[in-house]
Amino acid sequence: MKTLDIPTLAIFVAAVEEKSLSKAAERENIVTSAASKRVAELERHLDRVLLHRHGRGVEPTPAGALLYQRAKAILRGVQLTEQAISGYSANGQAKIRLASNPSTILQFLPSVMNRFLAGRQGVSVDLLEAHSFDIPRMIAEGAVDIGVYHADHPVPGVSSMPFRRDRVGLVVPIGHPLTDRRELYLEDALDYDLLGYFPRHSLEQFLAYAGQTLSRPPNVKLQVSNFETRCRMIREGLGIGVVPEAIARNYLTAMGLVLLRLRDAWAERQFYVCVRDPDQMTAPVADLLQALLAPEEG
Numbered sequence: 001m002k003t004l005d006i007p008t009l010a011i012f013v014a015a016v017e018e019k020s021l022s023k024a025a026e027r028e029n030i031v032t033s034a035a036s037k038r039v040a041e042l043e044r045h046l047d048r049v050l051l052h053r054h055g056r057g058v059e060p061t062p063a064g065a066l067l068y069q070r071a072k073a074i075l076r077g078v079q080l081t082e083q084a085i086s087g088y089s090a091n092g093q094a095k096i097r098l099a100s101n102p103s104t105i106l107q108f109l110p111s112v113m114n115r116f117l118a119g120r121q122g123v124s125v126d127l128l129e130a131h132s133f134d135i136p137r138m139i140a141e142g143a144v145d146i147g148v149y150h151a152d153h154p155v156p157g158v159s160s161m162p163f164r165r166d167r168v169g170l171v172v173p174i175g176h177p178l179t180d181r182r183e184l185y186l187e188d189a190l191d192y193d194l195l196g197y198f199p200r201h202s203l204e205q206f207l208a209y210a211g212q213t214l215s216r217p218p219n220v221k222l223q224v225s226n227f228e229t230r231c232r233m234i235r236e237g238l239g240i241g242v243v244p245e246a247i248a249r250n251y252l253t254a255m256g257l258v259l260l261r262l263r264d265a266w267a268e269r270q271f272y273v274c275v276r277d278p279d280q281m282t283a284p285v286a287d288l289l290q291a292l293l294a295p296e297e298g
Contacts, residue, residue, distance in 0.1 A: 004045070006078055008038045009071040012050065015039060016068045020057040080280070083142070096288050099128045099135050100148040103244050104271055106227065108164050109148075116291040123284050133205075136160075139274050145285045146292070150269045160272040161293055167268050169245045170260040171234050171252075178240070183261035186242075187214055195230050195241035196223035210266045231255055 007028075014024035015035070025035035043050050050064035060068055100109060105127070113125065130138065132149035139147045139158045147158075154160035170189060172178050178189060196203055203220050211217075222238060224230040230241050231251040248259045261267075273292050275281060281289065 004042075006075070008042050010075060011035050011038050012042060012064075013068060013071050013075060015051060015058055016060050016064065018057075019059060023057075083280075096123070096125045096146065096285055097128065097144040098125055098146050098148075098288070099130045099138050099144040101132045101135065101150060101271075102129055102225075102227070103150070103166065103247070103269075104148045104164070105129060107166060107244065107246050108271075111297070112291055112294075115294075115297075116288055125288070136274055139276050142276060145275065145281070146289060147274045148271060148292070149274065150271045152270065154272055155274070158274040158276060159278050160274040163271040163273045163292060164296070165268060165270055167245045167262070168242050169248060169262050169267070170240060171231060171243045171248050171257050172240045172260060173235055173237060174256045174258055176240065176258070178260060179258050181260055183263055185213070185263050186210075186218070189240060190214065190216060190218055192219075193239040194218040194220055195233055195239040196220040197225045197230065197241075210264065213264055213266070231257060 011024055011028050011030070014027045015021050018024045018027060021035050021039065022032045025032040028035065039051060046063075046067075048063045049061050050067060051058040051060060109127070113127075117123070117125070128144060130147075132151060135144075135147035135149040136155040136158045138144050148163060149155070170178070170184070170186065176192075178184065178192070181188070203217070203223075207214070207217055220239075222233065224233055224241070227243055227247050228251065230243060231248065232255065233239065234241050234257060235255040242262070243259075245259060245261075248257070251257060252259055273289065275285070275289060278289075
């Protein structure tokens with residue numbers, strides 16, 4: 001070995017942390033003899049004893065302890081470099097991975113993305129639709145760069161900033177017995193079949209969240225996730241449904257529907273933008289975060 005190399009440093013760090021060459025080999029997915037050989041070559045290259053071998057395993061010499069600290073910093077630097085490079089596609093363009101719930105994609109992101117991408121060359125955004133309760137986990141695991149979710153409070157484990165607010169309402173067909181109510185609690189609509197896919201994305205999760213405001217579970221015969229399809233089903237008399245107010249208004253006139261205001265506290269939703277670490281973002285990700293947090297135009 002003529003120079004220090006990353007795999008050997010990784011094996012050495014693993015040996016110090018695991019206090020065993022065999023466990024270090026298992027951690028780095030190589031055989032023990034290969035791990036022992038790499039450490040021996042490292043010691044010959046540096047002309048220093050780095051590890052004391054004994055019956056219980058290994059422990060670093062003072063020189064080995066110093067190398068361990070420096071090697072940890074080197075490996076961390078390599079990891080950060082790889083993470084930074086992963087923010088670019090194969091052709092070298094900056095790539096931003098953005099996860100968002102469906103309501104945000106339809107209501108808020110089109111105008112934000114239009115402003116962000118206008119005149120920006122060499123930047124692409126991969127937009128992934130996901131459930132709000134999954135998005136903070138995706139951020140924490142490094143699967144995406146920026147996430148938008150709704151919740152009562154910021155989710156711990158990620159850095160969250162307030163984004164937008166919206167309301168969900170109850171959509172019924174024209175002529176439905178509830179049409180004249182204009183506003184009501186969901187409790188007042190429990191005598192009628194409801195199309196599923198509520199806030200919190202499943203009936204069980206919704207009831208866990210808002211069940212104490214209801215005297216009994218709603219009668220759900222059909223689960224429909226797509227907002228337009230849900231409105232079409234409502235038009236056909238298959239039930240009534242909970243839909244974000246701003247989205248529902250797109251279909252009221254064309255489909256002969258009426259939007260009723262829900263007075264339940266859970267009908268108003270807070271959305272958050274979240275990232276893993278604001279101090280470890282690439283410049284394009286930081287620019288998109290700034291665009292998302294900018295005040296709404298108009």
